[in-house]
Amino acid sequence: MSTAMNFSSKSFNPRPPDKGSFPLDHLGECKEFKDKFMNCLRESKFDNSLCRQQSKEYLECRMERQLMTKEPLEKLGFKDLIDSNASEKQRQMKT
Template identity: 80%
Template sequence: GRAEGWAGSRSIRSVLAGSGLTRRSAPPPGSAADPGREPRAGTMSTAMNFGSKSFTPRPPDKGAFPLDHLGECKGFKEKFMKCLRENSFENALCRQESKEYLECRMERQLMAKEPLEKLGFKDLIDEKSEAKLKTL
């Protein structure tokens, strides 16, 4: 009757099995899959990711910067990288090479055209390159 309660009529395992909430059972001790070890208690077969936020990619702040598949600016890039290596990657010492590399990319539509002063090259701009940029 009521005195023996719920547990007397059905075990918790049978209740869980009926609901589909039990984990997959481990192979019996001594089986080929589990040679001589007892199954570990408390392990679950699924990873729980509580509170993890899904990652949504977003475009870069300055728009597209496609790869230079044809190597159109490879020489400029290599010159810039060589300068960086020779100067312990102190980019302030390689600003001229950086400017030339970015100009090459802009001329070949490998990045959005930007005024060089907006890219931090105001002090390196000569009239010739500024006029050339405006005519493109």
């Protein structure tokens, strides 16, 4: 029994990228933020928990320049950094 497989009969249906996939930064718009994040990773022996602020700034840059879909930072795992930034700003405004 042999079955002939005709691969050319299947049609290709493009779909949007999975969450977490985003276009490359060909123009280097967020290169400064990426470099800060990568330097932090190297200095911390690739312990990304020590570089969360830099990671947040990099993702914010990408969202602002439409290199990735805008997402609430809480949904990306930065709720604690947002809360600490907000309380820091309130302290600065009081002085």
